[in-house]
Amino acid sequence: MNPQTSAYLERRRQVLAEVRDILITRLKVERAPEHIDPDAFLFGTGLGLDSVDAVELVVALEQRLGLKLPEGARTLRSLRTVGTVIDQVLGVEEAP
Amino acid sequence: MRVAVTGLGVVSAFGVGAAALRLALQEGRGGLSPVRHFDTSPYPSRLAGSVPGFDGGPQRKNAAFEFAVRAGTEALAQARPRGSVALVLGTSIGVTDGTHHALAERLAGALGLTGPVIAITTACCSSNNALGLGAELLEAGDVDAVLAGGTDQITEEMFAGFSMLGALSAGPCAPFSLPTGTTLGEGAGFVVLERAGEAAARGARTLSWVLGEALSCDAMHEVAPDATGRGVARCVGSALHQAQVAPAAVDYVNAHGTGTAHNDAAEWKGLTTALGRDSVLVSSTKGTLGHAQGAAGVLEIIASLLCLEDGRVPSTQNFAGPRNRCPGDPVGQATPRAATVQRWVATNSAFWGANASLVFSTQEVPTAPAARVRPRxxxxxxxxxxxxxxxxxxxxxxxxxxxxxxxxxxxxxxxxxxxxxxxxxxxxxxxxxxxxxxxxxxxxxxxxxxxxxxxxxxxxxxxxxxxxxxxxxxxxxxxxxxxxxxxxxxxxxxxxxxxxxxxxxxxxxxxxxxxxxxxxxxxxxxxxxxxxxxxxxxxxxxxxxxxxxxxxLLEVCLAGAGHLAQALAALGAPPPASTDDASVSGSLERLGGVLQALRSSGGSRVVGQSLGATSCAVRLTCSPENP
Known part of the structure; x- marks a missing residue:
């Protein structure tokens, strides 16, 4: 595999692990990490989070990864699924 | 419900005393100023409705208590109530000095009150809720008078919490207008409540009458209100129903009006639903006093009472044109506006969807003709x-x-x-x-x-x-x-x-x-x-x-500290051998055992307890039709 691609996938896995950990330890999502699918919806019938939990998820991620997500990261579109949250993080890291 | 307000006392962003608040309202001054007791640079706002003279030092730590002693003393001095006076205190997260109840008991001790002491903590509607419960205790005959109100102080934790929720306004709070967001406040307010007939009989000056009160819950979200306004509508509707006041007869509403996008739109929707019309004279004093949390409701009621005495209603300060889905003209000016008001409503909403509403009258209302049968x-x-x-x-x-x-x-x-x-x-x-x-x-x-x-x-x-x-x-x-x-x-x-x-x-x-x-x-x-x-x-x-x-069947009686015998006597039960007597000490948990015993043997049991400043007696009776 292209080393750039494999590095990207590895980083995606790392961020996914962080997101899963925050969901479980901070936001009381009572699931095993492997049962939190990257395509799981954060709100409603997905993981059952609400807007206040979403703030906690964003702030905790920023803290752990030492980065600042753009204002747009707090919108519902960016916080649709676990995967879209990871996209936000990787988007910031890739930016020059 | 016919409950008289015979005294009031307040500590607000304009300092100690009702006179200071009245003057500031008349002159159209604003109460929001930069916070001095902690660094506000990490937050979107520097402003709050802080009480002047409490900027730092040891007084700051116990500010909520200090505010409450001053406001409570002023209210009691004006009313001079007789007999057993209860304390119903609404307070919320600004109280860092021990539990809410410890604060209430200390306050009752400092003010020399001998009736039951109850602390209400339903966040931002705590003190509105406290006035309602106080009025109920009077209607039920548990006490002779009630000192009801609330106190709260601004802490950095509170500031940071509202900041993280995205609820702080960058500028001064502009209810029903722009920018959106709230500004915090603090202070204390108390009213003395008495049964209207008794207040008149002893020649007390009545400032206003409470005709109805109610509570409800949106049961939807921890902080956001039900956007359909149903919770607010139910609460206001229930208070009007109890007051026997038609929605069309409401002349003025003192709204919660926090300035946040969610609250103002949902509340206005709820109010128009409850009152069945698209417009009503409405205003919010949060632009003047800030959002004083546990004290917010009573501060706003007192501001309204002071303005209504002069034939005016409080204004919504910092109003710069209406926001979508909000009232077009919420008295958007600096000074109070002249208005003829007989019946008016005060309503507040809080975290976790709690709502509390009160219905007031500026004029005495004849007692309901037929004595209502108290439901079982x-x-x-x-x-x-x-x-x-x-x-x-x-x-x-x-x-x-x-x-x-x-x-x-x-x-x-x-x-x-x-x-x-x-x-x-x-x-x-x-x-x-x-x-x-x-x-x-x-x-x-x-x-x-x-x-x-x-x-x-x-x-x-x-x-x-x-x-x-x-x-x-x-x-x-x-x-x-x-x-x-x-x-x-x-x-x-x-x-x-x-x-x-x-x-x-x-x-x-x-x-x-x-x-x-x-x-x-x-x-x-x-x-x-x-x-x-x-x-x-x-x-x-x-x-x-x-x-x-x-x-x-359930019968209950509440009394002050050491008056368990009196509470028991009200239920026809003999006095306890001592307050620690196991046969009359109990809790909610013990009721389970009592219920089970009643199911097997029938008859009647009395449970009483005297803990802290409040005595409570409860009688359970099995009747043939209620096995």
Whole structure:
């Protein structure tokens, strides 16, 4: 595999692990990490989070990864699924 | 309901005393200024409605108590009430000095009050709620007079919490206008309440009359209101119904009007629904005083009373044109506006969807002609819960995973008490069933997570999620939301006897509100030791015949410290050998045993307790038609 691609996938896995950990330890999502699918919806019938939990998820991620997500990261579109949250993080890291 | 307001006292952003507030309102001054007692640079706003002269030093730490002593003393000096005076204190998260109830007992001691002492903590509607409960205790004849109100102080934690929730305005709070967001405030306000007839008989000057009061719960979200405004509409509608005032007869509404986009639109929708028209004279004083949390309701009521005495209504300051889905002209000017007002409404809403409303009259209203028959209240169910691991198994159809321990315990106990009506209440019954919770502090989990987030990320980035659970009403709020209890909702504390006192208050509420079918009363203790669990129990009270379940008849009586014998005598029971006599000391938990004994042997039992500053007696009677 292209080393750039494999590095990207590895980083995606790392961020996914962080997101899963925050969901479980901070936001009381009572699931095993492997049962939190990257395509799981954060709100409603997905993981059952609400807007206040979403703030906690964003702030905790920023803290752990030492980065600042753009204002747009707090919108519902960016916080649709676990995967879209990871996209936000990787988007910031890739930016020059 | 005919309850007279015979005195008032206030400490606000304009300093100590009603005279200072009255003058500032008349002159159209604003009360918002830069906060001095902590660094506001990490936050979107520097402003708050701080009380001048309390900028730092040891006074700051106990500011809520200091405010309350001054405001309470002023109100009592004006009214000079006779007999046993109760204290009903609304307070919320600004109180850092011990528990809410410890503050209430200290205040009662400092003011020399001898009646029952009850602290209400339903976040931003605490003090509105406190006035309502005070009026109920008077209507029921439990006390001679009530000092009711609230106190709260601005802390950096509160500032940071609202900042993280995105609820702080960048500029001064502009209710129903732009920019959106609120500005915090602080202070204390108290009114003296008496039965109207007795106040008139002793020649007391009556400032206003309370005609009705009510509570409700949106049961939807921890901080956002129900956008359809149904919770507010139900609350205002219920208070008007109790007051026997037609919606068309309401001349003015003092709205909660926090300035946030969610609150203002939902509240306006709720008000127009309840009043059945698209416009009403409405204003919010939060642009003037800031949002004083536990003291907000009573400060706004006092501001309204002071303006109405001059034939005016308070204005909505900082108004720069209406926002979408908000009133077009909420008295958007600096100074009060002349208006003819006879009947008016004060309403507040809070975290976890709690709503509280009061209906006032500026003129004396003749007592309702026919003496109403007091409805009978029955104990229709009982439940209890303990431990941790087993809880989810006892309630397989309800997802408890997002709840902290005390909420889980309460939810399991309440579900058992609801019996066949639950666990999740459906249909019309949701609006007719409420929850009264006796609890002393927020959950340990909330406090731990809250402190840990500050430790890890700094105050300015504290956990908003934990912040929403730092109000004690979060415990019941999470339960009400999960089980669909949208009727009257409150959290109160009288220290360790809170469960039985909550039962007495719920019984009074049911007796005085014929639009409510039942109230589940719950109490919860979370043990402080690490690894320990906790216990909760719940009792379903119902208006006789209003629910398809029934049980023994309930009678209650509340009295002040050391007056248990008096409370028992009111129920026709002999005085206790001593207040520690096991046969008359009890709690909500002991009621379970009493109920079981009654089921097998029938007859009548009395349970009493005298803990702290409040005595409470409860009688359960099995009658042939209520086995």
């Amino acid at each position: 209240i029955v104990v229709a169910g009982f439940g209890s819960a303990a431990g941790t691991a087993e809880l989810q198994r006892t309630l397989p159809r309800v997802d408890l995973s997002a709840l902290d321990l005390p909420s889980r315990l309460v939810t399991c106990a309440v579900a058992e008490a609801l019996g066949g009506l639950g666990p999740v209440v459906k249909g019309e019954l949701r609006e007719g069933l409420g929850l009264f919770l006796g609890a002393v502090a927020p959950s340990r989990d909330a406090r731990t997570r809250f402190d840990a987030s500050i430790e890890e990320r700094g105050m300015a980035k504290l956990s908003a999620e934990a912040f929403t659970r730092m109000v004690t009403s979060a415990i019941g709020g999470a339960c009400a939301r999960l089980l669909g209890l949208r009727g009257p909702f409150t959290t109160l504390t009288s220290g360790f006897g809170s469960g039985l006192v909550a039962l007495a208050c719920a019984a009074r509420y049911l007796e005085l509100h014929d639009d409510v079918r039942g109230v589940v009363v719950a109490s919860v203790d979370e043990r402080e030791e690490p690894g320990a669990t906790g216990r909760a129990c719940a009792v379903l009270l119902a208006r006789e015949g209003a629910l398809p379940v029934t049980g023994p």
